[in-house]
Amino acid sequence: MSGRATVVAVAGEEVVGFSDVDGDGYIDMLFVSPRHLRRGIARTLLCFIEQRARSAATPELTSDVSIAARPFFESVGFRVVREQHPVKEGVELTNYRMRKALSPPSSATL
Numbered sequence: 001m002s003g004r005a006t007v008v009a010v011a012g013e014e015v016v017g018f019s020d021v022d023g024d025g026y027i028d029m030l031f032v033s034p035r036h037l038r039r040g041i042a043r044t045l046l047c048f049i050e051q052r053a054r055s056a057a058t059p060e061l062t063s064d065v066s067i068a069a070r071p072f073f074e075s076v077g078f079r080v081v082r083e084q085h086p087v088k089e090g091v092e093l094t095n096y097r098m099r100k101a102l103s104p105p106s107s108a109t110l
């Protein structure tokens with residue numbers, strides 16, 4: 001993880017979520033503690049990642065998203081590029097390559 005930009009959400013002294021993004025805008029991980037779901041923590045983490053990616057002129061964010069997480073990613077503007085069926089330890093899974101195009105910051109906000 002040291003080569004990736006990792007973002008951690010903290011409530012009090014407790015880590016309640018984390019995510020990351022690489023230089024190409026690929027998000028490998030996004031997790032929120034089961035005790036803290038539906039409070040906007042993932043949305044806040046994604047918003048932070050998106051701002052950093054825009055500042056770096058990264059053209060898009062992408063991720064390979066589980067069936068369970070797809071509604072969240074759709075809610076923050078990602079769209080499905082394709083359905084995928086990776087095989088992990090002999091088990092075929094279903095996930096989605098999802099993408100969100102990023103426009104560069106307008107000159108008015110620089």
Ligand SMILES: CC(C)(COP(=O)(O)OP(=O)(O)OC[C@H]1O[C@@H](n2cnc3c(N)ncnc32)[C@H](O)[C@@H]1OP(=O)(O)O)[C@@H](O)C(=O)NCCC(=O)NCCS
Pocket residue numbers: 029030031032033036037038039040041042043044063064065066068069071072073075
């Ligand atoms: C997916 C995940 C990160 C969402 O975290 P979260 O902090 O609960 O999400 P938020 O509270 O920011 O949700 C923002 C919006 O996303 C949508 N959303 C989030 N979870 C949803 C769910 N289970 N079903 C439907 N919509 C959902 C809703 O529109 C929600 O807004 P609302 O609560 O006002 O209706 C979390 O459920 C998780 O960690 N899941 C397990 C790990 C995982 O699958 N990670 C993704 C790897 S690709």
